């Protein structure tokens with residue numbers, strides 16, 4: 001956007017920005033309705049002024065469910081070329097957002113390449129980068145230092161940042177009093193907790209929230225209010241620690257918006273199916289209908305190796321109940337840094353969860369996609385089917401790996417292909433197929 005207004009500030013002045021126009025076009029919605037929803041904080045359009053090749057996306061009520069892909073290097077696996085190949089894969093599979101979760105050494109090289117090459121919304125968790133960027137042990141880092149790291153990410157062009165500002169002293173007291181099976185599983189949350197306990201200080205992002213907003217406002221970065229107390233296992237789902245942090249996040253949504261900063265809220269985590277809808281409703285109520293970005297939710301703890309499926313089940317239910325943004329989970333969750341195949345499987349599983357929810361919510365354009373696939377199937381138009389498929393390359397390779405005897409069919413039913421039988425019968429009857 002040319003102006004120095006943020007999207008929410010522009011919307012409050014009834015200005016329809018170029019980004020709002022793009023979202024309206026992609027979502028088959030009226031630009032005025034998008035503008036009104038941004039003004040209310042029900043839709044966010046993360047779009048850093050410095051991310052010049054961004055294709056703007058809207059996240060929030062009434063829009064298609066968006067998906068995020070986590071990438072980035074770790075201390076054990078730091079091959080930047082591999083990560084950039086995964087970026088290419090995510091962009092080719094039309095991921096809406098990519099979060100750089102690099103957590104070792106100097107991370108700006110990957111982050112800036114990501115911003116320069118990808119049209120997806122780019123997110124980071126500046127807290128992961130603090131020790132590497134500042135080259136100091138955790139105990140020597142000051143609140144100002146933390147803000148400097150956020151400033152650096154802002155200048156580099158990221159569109160949204162996860163900030164764990166809701167884990168306050170009061171929330172920690174609630175957690176320690178009530179006890180948990182798996183305590184804190186949020187990486188950023190665990191670092192903030194450790195820093196607070198070492199220094200004796202309040203959460204620096206909570207205490208200096210207005211200064212933080214000043215940095216975010218300048219670049220129009222959306223704050224993604226992180227859930228440090230998200231349940232990391234079914235035992236801890238929807239407990240007092242999680243809900244007390246959510247109450248703080250609701251307060252911070254309002255403060256961010258008052259500062260001209262767009263806000264969304266992150267959510268669980270590991271949640272059994274029967275609690276998912278309630279989690280979404282409570283978040284929407286406590287956080288004034290800010291967009292909800294869920295990390296799963298994983299509906300059981302017992303499926304390492306298959307957690308993309310565990311999360312897709314939870315994600316479909318969450319998005320149907322009103323979650324707006326799904327963070328992908330790969331088969332390697334809890335096990336290792338994902339390889340390219342894990343990334344592909346995670347994206348496909350999350351996209352199908354998002355789309356299944358969009359169908360259930362009657363999101364404009366969702367049903368048309370399925371209709372096109374059904375028409376292609378009825379006409380044995382395999383190329384069109386692969387073009388429409390979430391993972392067309394995988395679908396094509398599976399078909400081609402097992403050629404059928406009967407042309408046009410597949411080896412599932414072969415000569416007994418129901419579609420072929422009915423098409424031929426209808427033709428004999430003089431009816432159009």
Ligand code: SF4
Pocket residue numbers: 409410411412413414416417418419420
């Ligand atoms: S053979 Fe069976 S599975 Fe394959 S296209 Fe025909 S009906 Fe579908």
